[in-house]
Amino acid sequence: MSNINEIGKKKLLIFHPVLATYRIDQFNILNEIFDLEVVLLFDQMWNFNIDQNKISEQCHFKYSYLLSGPRYKGRLFRFGMYKKIRQVDPDIILGYEYSFTTQYLLLLKKLGLVKQKVGTFVDDSLDICINIQSKIRKIARDKSLKILDFLVVMSKEVADFHHCNFNLKENSLIISPILQLPERLRKNSDTIEKIAQNHISKYNLKGKKVLLFVGRFIPEKALDIFLKKVSQFIKDKDDCLFLLIGEGSELEKIKSIVEDEKIDNKVLFPGKYQFDELYAWYASSSGFVLPSLSETFGAVVNEALVFGLSVFCSKYAGASSLIDSNNGITFNPLDEEDTLKNLELFYNQIEPVNEVNINERPPLISSFRERMISEWGKLAYE
Numbered sequence: 001m002s003n004i005n006e007i008g009k010k011k012l013l014i015f016h017p018v019l020a021t022y023r024i025d026q027f028n029i030l031n032e033i034f035d036l037e038v039v040l041l042f043d044q045m046w047n048f049n050i051d052q053n054k055i056s057e058q059c060h061f062k063y064s065y066l067l068s069g070p071r072y073k074g075r076l077f078r079f080g081m082y083k084k085i086r087q088v089d090p091d092i093i094l095g096y097e098y099s100f101t102t103q104y105l106l107l108l109k110k111l112g113l114v115k116q117k118v119g120t121f122v123d124d125s126l127d128i129c130i131n132i133q134s135k136i137r138k139i140a141r142d143k144s145l146k147i148l149d150f151l152v153v154m155s156k157e158v159a160d161f162h163h164c165n166f167n168l169k170e171n172s173l174i175i176s177p178i179l180q181l182p183e184r185l186r187k188n189s190d191t192i193e194k195i196a197q198n199h200i201s202k203y204n205l206k207g208k209k210v211l212l213f214v215g216r217f218i219p220e221k222a223l224d225i226f227l228k229k230v231s232q233f234i235k236d237k238d239d240c241l242f243l244l245i246g247e248g249s250e251l252e253k254i255k256s257i258v259e260d261e262k263i264d265n266k267v268l269f270p271g272k273y274q275f276d277e278l279y280a281w282y283a284s285s286s287g288f289v290l291p292s293l294s295e296t297f298g299a300v301v302n303e304a305l306v307f308g309l310s311v312f313c314s315k316y317a318g319a320s321s322l323i324d325s326n327n328g329i330t331f332n333p334l335d336e337e338d339t340l341k342n343l344e345l346f347y348n349q350i351e352p353v354n355e356v357n358i359n360e361r362p363p364l365i366s367s368f369r370e371r372m373i374s375e376w377g378k379l380a381y382e
Contacts, residue, residue, distance in 0.1 A: 009035040010380055013090035015066075015081065015101050016121075018042040021275075022299035024058050025181045029372050031061035033380045037088055038063040041078050041101070054275055058184065075100055082108060085116075092379055094152070095120040098140035106147045117379070119150035123178070123296040125318030126157045150379065152176050154297050155321035174375045177321070178297050182306045182363040188276050189358045195280035196356040203268060205284055205353045208241045212285035212309070214278065214300045217248030222314075222333055224250065224257055226291035229336045231261035233343060239352060240266060242289075245281055247272045282307035283358055287350040291333045292317045308361030312346045327364035 012034035016023070019040055030036050040063055044052065069078040077100045085093065085108075093116050095102030108114040124132075132138045145151070145162070150172045153159050159173040186192070200206050215221055223244065234240050244254070244267065251269070258267045273281060282288070288304035288311045301319035304311050311328035313320045320330045329349075331342040 009033070010092060011035045011088060011090040012037075012092045012094065012379075013085065013088050014038045014094040015078075015105070016040060016094075016096055018044065019052060019055050019059070019063065021055055022178050022180060022302075024055065025184060026176065026178065026372070028058075028060045029369060030376065033373060033376050034092070036061045037090075039081075039084055040065050041067070041076060043067060051274065077101070077104065081105075082113065085114060090116055092117045092119070094118075097122060098137060098144050102144060103140065106144060109147065117149040119148055119152060119174075120144070121152045122158075123154055123318070124158065125296055125316065125320075126155065126161060127316045128294065128296060128318075129158055129161050148172075150174060154178070154318045157321060158318075171378050174378060176372055176375055177302075177319075177368070178299050179302050179365070179368045180299070180306060181367065181369070182365075185279060185303065185306045186358060186363075192276050192280050192283055193356045193358055195277055196284035199270075199280055199284040200353060200356070203241075203243075203270065205241065207239065207352050207354075209237070209239050209287070209347060209350055210285040210353050211240070211242045211312075212245065212281060212288050212304070213243065213290070214245045214281065214288075214303070215248075215290075216246055217244070217250040217254055219250065220292055220294045221250075222291050222293040223254050225293070226289075226333060226339070227254065227257050227261065227263075227267070229333075229339050230343060231263050233340060234263050234266045237347065240347075242267045243281065243285065244269050245271070245273060245278070279303070279307060282309055283356050283361075284353060285309060286353055287312060287346060288328075290314055290317055290319070293333060295319070302365065305365040306363050307358070308364055310346070310350055310364065312343060322365060 016038055027038055038061060043065060066078040066080050069076060081104060093105055095105050102120045105118050109118050145166045151162060152174045154177045156175055159175050162168045162173060163170060217223060234242060258264050282304055288309045290298055290301055290313050292314045293316055295317035298317040298319035301311050301313055301322055305327055311323055313323050313328055313330050314333045315330045323330050329342050329346045332338045
């Protein structure tokens with residue numbers, strides 16, 4: 001960091017959709033490397049009612065809002081972006097995905113109104129990169145990559161894809177997955193342990209092998225497909241419980257499947273939880289499951305690993321790049337034989353729930369601070 005202190009930090013301006021819990025640590029570390037301001041385009045996460053005050057308390061970076069502008073079918077444009085750029089006068093500007101926001105930044109660059117380096121966050125998994133579904137998105141990607149100065153991606157595999165298929169230089173590819181620091185998530189360990197003990201008592205979890213899912217009940221998560229494939233497995237395991245934490249449009253459909261498969265005594269729906277109450281579910285479970293058929297990354301996988309939970313992760317989730325033989329197993333959710341074979345292996349590796357002691361279950365993922373500083377140094381120190 002001495003180089004930054006000697007020559008002064010570069011100014012980094014990020015246009016980002018919303019203030020989300022899973023971005024806090026990434027942005028906080030960026031604020032150590034750069035003079036950072038984040039401009040948010042929504043004041044609340046889509047389909048989530050999250051206490052923004054609790055999020056903002058953990059933010060050590062400057063942020064502001066641009067909330068005025070048209071929106072159509074999930075796509076939006078915000079008035080005041082160019083004015084904000086002129087006001088901040090950054091060295092580097094970041095958009096997100098191949099959105100209208102990013103396209104506008106690239107238009108300003110083409111017109112010569114923006115001289116700064118322009119990049120974008122792309123959260124796509126390798127599977128999504130290869131099998132891109134939307135023609136509009138493919139056109140936007142192919143055109144954008146000819147103009148963008150750099151790209152921020154989730155994994156080395158995704159970086160290699162762009163390097164090989166679009167001839168992007170390695171120093172223009174920043175690998176920066178959406179990770180969270182264990183020291184922040186585990187900070188209130190005493191409180192989390194007390195809540196976890198209450199979970200164990202209320203739902204009679206002690207002595208059971210508890211599989212945990214956290215997320216929205218939406219088609220992409222493929223819970224319906226997964227439950228149909230593993231229902232007999234769940235029935236055959238006397239000590240098995242499957243907890244589905246969250247809410248969403250497919251809740252009633254999933255409950256119907258659970259009832260039809262006669263596993264309603266083995267699959268529980270405790271509801272939606274946030275912050276320490278959510279982290280307590282990780283602390284009171286045996287293993288984590290993510291069966292998604294399409295998942296750009298999957299920040300919940302990182303959260304599970306932070307709390308020492310092994311993960312049974314779909315190969316289609318971007319966060320599968322975090323899984324190795326020491327912290328979980330990946331599987332193909334479309335292949336019933338592969339799913340059941342690997343679930344059996346996973347189940348035999350995890351332990352029944354007992355007394356909660358977070359300190360006795362260390363994180364199964366290393367801190368990413370130094371790696372992140374090294375990657376972003378490509379921009380900060382050049």
